Every structure is written in structure tokens, then in C-alpha cells.
Amino acid sequence: xEQFCSxxxxxxxxxxxxxxxxxxxxxxxxxxxGPPQLGELLPLVAAYHQFEEISLSADTREKSVERLLSDGTxxxxxxxxxxxxxxxxxxxxxxxxxxxxxxxxxxDEFYIEAxxxxxxxxxxxLGKLKExxxxxxxxxxQLEVDQRNERAKSLYVQSGFSCRDKYxxxxxxxx
Numbered sequence: 001x002e003q004f005c006s007x008x009x010x011x012x013x014x015x016x017x018x019x020x021x022x023x024x025x026x027x028x029x030x031x032x033x034g035p036p037q038l039g040e041l042l043p044l045v046a047a048y049h050q051f052e053e054i055s056l057s058a059d060t061r062e063k064s065v066e067r068l069l070s071d072g073t074x075x076x077x078x079x080x081x082x083x084x085x086x087x088x089x090x091x092x093x094x095x096x097x098x099x100x101x102x103x104x105x106x107x108d109e110f111y112i113e114a115x116x117x118x119x120x121x122x123x124x125x126l127g128k129l130k131e132x133x134x135x136x137x138x139x140x141x142q143l144e145v146d147q148r149n150e151r152a153k154s155l156y157v158q159s160g161f162s163c164r165d166k167y168x169x170x171x172x173x174x175x
Contacts, residue, residue: 028124033077035069044089048111080125088112102139126159144169
């Protein structure tokens with residue numbers, strides 16, 4: 001299984017350490033998930049859906065995740081591991097943008113267990129994603145965030161994401 005790891009605290013962690021007094025030494029690996037990881041991934045997806053108040057049946061959730069794990073052309077699921085323990089995941093789906101001039105990625109879901117939040121892991125994961133995405137010939141990465149989640153919005157801005165004030169993500173469900 002392909003892994004992207006770091007054993008050293010990143011610069012964000014070091015500056016945060018000085019300000020907060022909290023030790024932020026992370027041993028974070030991202031692993032590309034496949035069908036064999038479905039069973040360990042589903043409880044985290046369910047936890048994320050509960051946190052975000054996403055209503056989805058367990059059967060629909062399982063089928064949706066299974067399809068993504070089985071078809072790499074749709075995107076990829078990256079497992080977030082700390083000292084070999086699964087603590088979260090990020091889902092990156094692929095598309096195309098005329099406006100941005102090439103392949104686009106959309107971070108569909110990004111979840112880190114509550115006990116691991118606030119330790120610089122989210123910033124580290126986003127940094128690894130930015131390094132990894134050019135390998136997929138991507139020119140832009142987009143995401144959506146709950147307007148009420150100030151902590152997540154701050155993380156995304158610090159990681160280089162910006163709001164597009166003129167545009168709003170809109171959705172129509174077809175099924």
C-alpha cells in the first residue's frame with residue numbers, strides 16, 4: 001500500500017508549540033485505501049457523517065465508499081494514521097475545470113478523530129495533499145466547509161485555501 005509519511009514536526013507545529021505549550025510531534029502517514037480497508041474505514045465515515053449531521057443510510061454509505069475504493073478514476077481515499085493507528089481519512093474526488101484549465105480535485109470529506117484535533121495534524125495532512133496532487137496532473141483543489149465551523153475554516157485559510165466570494169457551491173440531488 002502506498003504511504004506518505006513524516007516523522008518530523010513541520011514548521012507550523014514548531015511555531016504552534018512555542019505559542020501553546022503543547023508538544024506537537026506527529027508521526028503521520030497517509031495511506032491510499034482500497035477495498036480491503038472498507039471495514040476499518042466505515043466507522044470513521046459514520047462518525048464524520050454524525051458530526052456533520054449528514055443523513056445517509058448505512059447501506060448507501062457502504063456502497064458509496066466501496067465504489068470509490070474500487071474505482072481510482074473517481075478519486076482516492078487516504079487513511080490518516082498516527083503511529084500506525086487509524087485516526088482519520090480524507091476523500092479526494094477528481095473532475096475537470098475549464099475555468100482553472102485542467103483536472104480538478106474536490107476534498108469531499110476530511111475527518112480526524114476528536115481526540116487528535118488541535119495538534120497540527122490537519123495542516124500536515126493538507127500539506128501532504130498539496131504535494132501529492134500534482135502527481136495526478138491536478139491544477140486546483142477545492143473543498144466545502146460548514147459555515148459555522150470556524151476552526152476548520154481557519155485551518156483551510158492557513159493552508160492556502162481561499163473563499164470565492166462571488167461564487168457559492170449549490171447542489172441538486174439526482175437520486
